[in-house]
Amino acid sequence: MFSGIVESVMPIISSKELHNAYRIEIKKPSEFNDIKLGDSIACDGVCLTVEAFDEVTMTFALAAETIQVLQWNPQTWLGKKVNLERSLRFGDRIHGHLVTGHVDSLGKVTRAELLGESFFLDVKVAETVLPFVWKKGSVTLNGVSLTVNALEGDIVSVCLIPETLKRTNLGDLKPGSMINVEPDYMARAIQRSLEVRKD
Template identity: 90%
Template sequence: MFSGIVESVMPIESSEELTNAYRIKIKKPSEFNDIKLGDSIACDGACLTVEAFDDQTMTFALAAETIKVLEWNPQSWLGKQVNLERSLRFGDRIHGHLVTGHVDSLGTVTRADLEGESFFLDVNVAETILPYVWKKGSVTLNGVSLTVNELQGSVVSVCLIPETLKRTNLGLLKPGSRINVEPDYMARAIQRSLEVRKG
């Protein structure tokens, strides 16, 4: 479980094709000095398991489902700057909202405008997640916990402050960019409970 508060942004340094999977190496932040094998780290919002690490890199495997959801393309992802967050400890303050690291789908950026100190980002999201998104609710984009400013049709609008731009890769996005989306898991759980009761 994560909070959607990015700790570091680091590049993907290598990608190795396996049988129906990929193994990637991401540059290890110097502050990640407490990680262990098997730890969960959110990489652009996708919960990945540490397979190996040294002073310079962390190694993860992308399985078939992750590859499908993220539309993994090693040519476009190699060198990409990735938002990183270590998993929460019990007792930690939660400054964002509870995030599972289970990316639901990709969205497409339709607006990315810096106006003064504010960065306005509009994302066209999959219709399947619209029941779990509402104005002033929470949504996770590339692993970043954000508040929904507006919801018009299938377009989610958020506004980023300078600190968020400085600490994440969201400021690199342009119209047409693809972005990892995870809706509020509590809303999904409530919706599923209601469906079962009706069922």
């Protein structure tokens, strides 16, 4: 589990195609000095397992399901800077909201505008996400925990403060950019519970 509070932004420095999978290397942040093999790290909101690491890099594998959801294209991802967050430990403060790292789908940015100190981001989300998104609820975009300012049709609107822009890659987004979307998992769990009761 994660909190959606990004710790570092680092580039993907290599990508290798495997059989129905990819292996990637991401530059290792200097503060990630406590990671171990098998640890979970959210990379742009995607929970990936550390396969190997050294002083400079961390290695992860992307499985078939992840590739399908992200529409993986190594040519566009190589060099891409990704938001990184280590998994939560019991007793940690949760400054965002509980995030699983199981990205539901991709969203498409329709507005990315800096007005004064605020950055306004509108994202067109998949129809499957809509039941779990509401005004003042939480949504995770590229691994960042955000509050929904408005929901108009299938457009989710959020507003980013300067600190969020400084600590994440969201300020690099432009209209047409694709972004990883994870809705509130508790809302999904409640809906599933209601569905089971109906059966």
